[in-house]
Amino acid sequence: MNFKIKGTDGKARVGELILKRGLIKTPAFMPVGTAATVKAMLPENVKALGADIILCNTYHLMLRPGENLINNLGGLHKFMNWERPILTDSGGFQVMSLSGLSRKSEEGVEFRSHIDGKKYFLSPEYSIKIQKTLGSDIIMCFDDCASFKSKKNDVADSMRRSMEWALRSKEEFELTNSGILFGIQQGGIYKDLRDESIKRLLDIDFQGYAVGGLAVGEPQAEMFKVLDSTADKFPNNKPRYLMGVGKPDDIVGAVLRGIDMFDCVLPTRSGRTGQALSRRGPINIKNSKHKKNSSPLDPDCNCYTCLNYSRSYLHHVFKSGEIISAILLTWHNLYYYQELMNDIRNAIINKKLNEYAKHHEANQLCTEQRDEIEDFWVLLDGVVEEEAPRHHLLSRVPEMDDLFQ
Numbered sequence: 001m002n003f004k005i006k007g008t009d010g011k012a013r014v015g016e017l018i019l020k021r022g023l024i025k026t027p028a029f030m031p032v033g034t035a036a037t038v039k040a041m042l043p044e045n046v047k048a049l050g051a052d053i054i055l056c057n058t059y060h061l062m063l064r065p066g067e068n069l070i071n072n073l074g075g076l077h078k079f080m081n082w083e084r085p086i087l088t089d090s091g092g093f094q095v096m097s098l099s100g101l102s103r104k105s106e107e108g109v110e111f112r113s114h115i116d117g118k119k120y121f122l123s124p125e126y127s128i129k130i131q132k133t134l135g136s137d138i139i140m141c142f143d144d145c146a147s148f149k150s151k152k153n154d155v156a157d158s159m160r161r162s163m164e165w166a167l168r169s170k171e172e173f174e175l176t177n178s179g180i181l182f183g184i185q186q187g188g189i190y191k192d193l194r195d196e197s198i199k200r201l202l203d204i205d206f207q208g209y210a211v212g213g214l215a216v217g218e219p220q221a222e223m224f225k226v227l228d229s230t231a232d233k234f235p236n237n238k239p240r241y242l243m244g245v246g247k248p249d250d251i252v253g254a255v256l257r258g259i260d261m262f263d264c265v266l267p268t269r270s271g272r273t274g275q276a277l278s279r280r281g282p283i284n285i286k287n288s289k290h291k292k293n294s295s296p297l298d299p300d301c302n303c304y305t306c307l308n309y310s311r312s313y314l315h316h317v318f319k320s321g322e323i324i325s326a327i328l329l330t331w332h333n334l335y336y337y338q339e340l341m342n343d344i345r346n347a348i349i350n351k352k353l354n355e356y357a358k359h360h361e362a363n364q365l366c367t368e369q370r371d372e373i374e375d376f377w378v379l380l381d382g383v384v385e386e387e388a389p390r391h392h393l394l395s396r397v398p399e400m401d402d403l404f405q
Contacts, residue, residue, distance in 0.1 A: 001180045001207050003239050009348040011232055011258035017239050019137050019180070021077070022084045024052040026239060026260040027344055029251070029337045030087060032268060035060045036070075036080040039268045040326040041334065043082045049303075049331070050338035052084060053137075055263045058130050059091035062120075063113050067133040075135035087138035087263075088131045090169075090184075093145050093212075093244070095122055104144070106161065124168040128181075136179050140210065141169035143184040148217035155188035162186045162212075163200040170204050182208040182241060189222050191229050198233050209234045210241040211259070215250075224253055231258035248277065248340055249364060252357050255344055267337050271330030274318045278336060281364045283311075285329065290315040303335035304328075 002018040017024040031038045031046055033054045038046050046054065056076060061067060070079045076086060095102050095109045102111035108123030127142035142165050146158035166183050173181045183206035187193030201209060211230060214223045223245070231254075234240050239260045245251065246264020254262070267277060276283040278298040283290075285297075296306040297314065305314075305328040318325040347356035 003208075003237060005236070007349045009351045009353040010256065012255050012344075012348045012353050013258065013260060014345050014348045015239070015260060017260075019085045021137055022052060024085060024261075025341075025345060027251075027255045027341055027348075028052060028261050029246070029341050030055045030261065030263040031334055031337075032057075032263055032265045033080065033082075033086075034265075035064070036076060038330075038334075040271060040323075040330040041268075043080060045331065046334065047082075047084065049334050050342070051334070053087060054082060054084070055087045055089060056080075056134070056136075057089045057091065057094065058127055058134075059089075059094035059122075061088075061134060062091065062122075062130050063115055067130045071133045071135070077135060085137040086135075088134060088136040088140065089243075090127045090131070090140040090142040091122055092127070092143040096145050106164070108142075124165040125172040128169050128172040132173075132176060132178055138208070139173065139179045139181050141166045141182065141184050141206075143186060143212055145186065145213050145216065146188055148188070150188065152188070152190055152193075155186075155190060156193055159186040159188075159193050159197050163197060166201060166206075167204055170206070180207040182206055182210050182239075184210045184212040184243070185230065186213045188213055189218055189226055191226075194226060194230050195233075198230065202235070206238075208239040208241060210243050212243045214242065215244045215264075220250060220253070223250070224257065227254055227257040227259065246337075248337075249361065251340065252344065252360050255348075256353060256357060267333035268330050271333045272326040274325070274329065276314075276329050276336075277333050279360075279363050285311065285314045285318050285325075287315075297332055298336075301332065301336065301339075303332050305332040305335075 003015060005013050005015045007014040015026040017026055031051050031054050034057045036056055038054060061070065070076055073079050077083060095111045098111050098114065101114065102109050108121055110119065110121045112119055124142040128139060131139040143162040144158045144165065146155045162184065170181060183201040183204060185194060185197045185201060187197045214226060231240055240258060241261035242254050242259045244264060245254060245262055246266040251262055270277060274284060274286040276285055276297045279300065283297055290311040293311040295311055297311060298306055309328060314325065314328060343356065347353040
């Protein structure tokens with residue numbers, strides 16, 4: 001691994017993370033391919049949109065189809081026809097989200113599959129073994145993620161357990177030389193716990209560092225407060241990854257605070273539920289005002305969807321339940337995210353990130369009502385399956401449905 005910083009603007013950095021399977025331009029957004037597929041997209045399309053790396057999930061792949069089957073078929077890259085780098089989540093967040101289906105100990109987590117109820121045990125060592133068997137390029141430590149509502153004592157216990165698991169993950173990782181390993185900071189919204197976590201991670205020494213335990217229900221201001229006191233305490237010469245954060249304004253704010261990498265299901269999940277993201281804010285294609293609108297989603301967007309289809313058509317195929325609706329809206333959303341990251345990188349190089357951030361904020365819809373909907377989304381972002389039935393829940397609150405464009 002080689003990480004080069006090519007430019008800075010305040011705490012923000014433009015860099016290149018060079019791995020065996022390719023170069024990752026940072027700040028980078030990683031589309032989520034939970035079960036070895038970015039939903040509604042072909043791998044070659046994701047590549048053409050500009051994604052240098054995608055994320056896959058250990059928990060889902062160990063349950064179905066199984067890491068050994070994937071390995072026997074040539075590894076995860078060949079299995080899913082993706083030649084560029086892959087980061088694998090450790091599975092820690094998913095098993096912790098199983099609530100009544102899991103039981104935690106110092107050794108690991110015993111849980112029942114959400115698919116068939118079969119019992120499994122996932123430990124730091126086993127998580128690392130699975131990720132290596134899959135052939136991951138960036139491997140994540142197995143960690144324990146406390147909820148936002150947890151008491152401080154519980155968050156402290158969770159963080160210290162994560163640090164013990166980080167050491168065990170590193171020891172297992174070093175048994176064979178493949179991929180690179182990121183440590184994960186925990187500690188909730190508590191500065192003293194976050195500082196303790198960083199110190200212990202630095203003592204263990206990793207090739208990259210992630211900020212975990214955010215985007216779990218805390219207000220944006222709390223998340224930024226954590227990043228203000230956290231990001232620049234990581235080594236300057238190693239990449240920094242904010243896990244599970246992907247709302248555009250969150251990304252811009254996190255880059256301002258020194259974060260390099262992001263992932264989130266938001267662009268793909270939104271695409272499947274009739275939501276398009278744009279420079280001017282979200283667009284709810286379900287809204288009846290688009291029924292006769294011949295305009296593209298975004299007149300300034302050069303994605304395949306915007307160059308070829310009208311809002312009227314997209315409204316029609318979504319209402320008709322056609323598969324092409326998810327394809328076209330996801331295509332647009334992923335293109336928007338790659339353009340967002342490209343704009344951010346250019347702004348940093350030109351020392352204009354603060355100016356860009358103000359312009360971006362002015363263009364986004366920022367009403368109290370929209371914040372209520374975004375808070376509503378947060379409740380669903382922690383579910384085990386990426387396929388959150390958010391559209392069904394929103395349908396119970398019809399007055400919310402028209403608050404987006």
